[in-house]
Amino acid sequence: MTTLEVRDICVRYGSAVAVHGATFTAPSGTVTAVVGPNGAGKTSLFGAVYGSTRATGSVTVDGRRVDNLPAARRVREGFAYVPQGRQLFMKMSVLENLRVGADLLGLGKDSVDSALDRFPVLRERAQSYAGVLSGGEQQMLVLGRALLATPKVLLLDEMTTGLAPKIVGQLRTLVTDLAAEGVTVLIAEPSLAALGPIAARGYVMQRGELIVACDDPAELDTAYKQSMGVVDAARGN
Numbered sequence: 001m002t003t004l005e006v007r008d009i010c011v012r013y014g015s016a017v018a019v020h021g022a023t024f025t026a027p028s029g030t031v032t033a034v035v036g037p038n039g040a041g042k043t044s045l046f047g048a049v050y051g052s053t054r055a056t057g058s059v060t061v062d063g064r065r066v067d068n069l070p071a072a073r074r075v076r077e078g079f080a081y082v083p084q085g086r087q088l089f090m091k092m093s094v095l096e097n098l099r100v101g102a103d104l105l106g107l108g109k110d111s112v113d114s115a116l117d118r119f120p121v122l123r124e125r126a127q128s129y130a131g132v133l134s135g136g137e138q139q140m141l142v143l144g145r146a147l148l149a150t151p152k153v154l155l156l157d158e159m160t161t162g163l164a165p166k167i168v169g170q171l172r173t174l175v176t177d178l179a180a181e182g183v184t185v186l187i188a189e190p191s192l193a194a195l196g197p198i199a200a201r202g203y204v205m206q207r208g209e210l211i212v213a214c215d216d217p218a219e220l221d222t223a224y225k226q227s228m229g230v231v232d233a234a235r236g237n
């Protein structure tokens with residue numbers, strides 16, 4: 001069981017501060033949400049946790065510091081990241097995309113078979129180019145690739161953007177299942193509506209800071225709307 005502890009993360013791009021002293025905890029077996037508008041700093045924060053974005057502060061998994069490790073080493077420590085924008089090899093087949101991912105991670109054929117077991121639609125389309133898949137199928141392929149190494153900590157950046165409600169429902173079920181299997185899931189979305197009820201807890205991010213922490217999805221939704229000025233802070237509706 002993996003608890004992720006993130007303390008005092010700062011990300012700077014030149015003189016601009018994108019993340020300012022972000023501190024949070026993500027326990028295993030739960031989905032922890034980070035919600036905030038575009039430009040709030042969610043992607044920069046996730047990059048800092050995964051190790052692909054230069055940052056200061058500490059990242060600890062089950063008491064072990066990993067912030068001194070580059071992203072490639074954090075992958076070996078059980079981190080996986082699904083970035084925004086589905087970065088796939090569009091002119092390679094589904095199978096080739098998974099095989100390349102497995103090769104990069106030094107994993108065998110079994111890992112590819114397990115990924116295809118989890119996503120039957122990808123098995124059906126194994127020989128299709130990634131570029132001809134629907135948006136939902138592409139997102140499943142990116143997720144399948146991220147799951148090849150059976151991660152302990154899974155970072156999902158705007159997983160549902162632009163997808164049909166049916167696909168969003170399937171992805172929510174998958175994420176809930178992964179958390180139930182003990183994966184520490186961290187998910188960034190511009191609003192809670194996309195997540196539905198799957199996040200047991202979460203944080204509101206605004207202008208580079210985590211401004212509210214909530215242990216309850218309804219509370220998080222209200223806090224987010226209040227932070228955006230959508231509801232009256234005093235009345236909470």
Ligand SMILES: Nc1ncnc2c1ncn2[C@@H]1O[C@H](COP(=O)(O)OP(=O)(O)OP(=O)(O)O)[C@@H](O)[C@H]1O
Binds near residue numbers: 018036039084
């Ligand atoms: N590589 C970069 N160089 C300079 N500034 C950047 C870079 N990446 C992000 N920023 C800036 O940092 C701030 C936070 O961006 P970030 O992408 O982390 O936010 P976000 O909440 O993920 O937004 P979005 O949902 O639009 O991706 C923004 O002002 C953005 O313009």
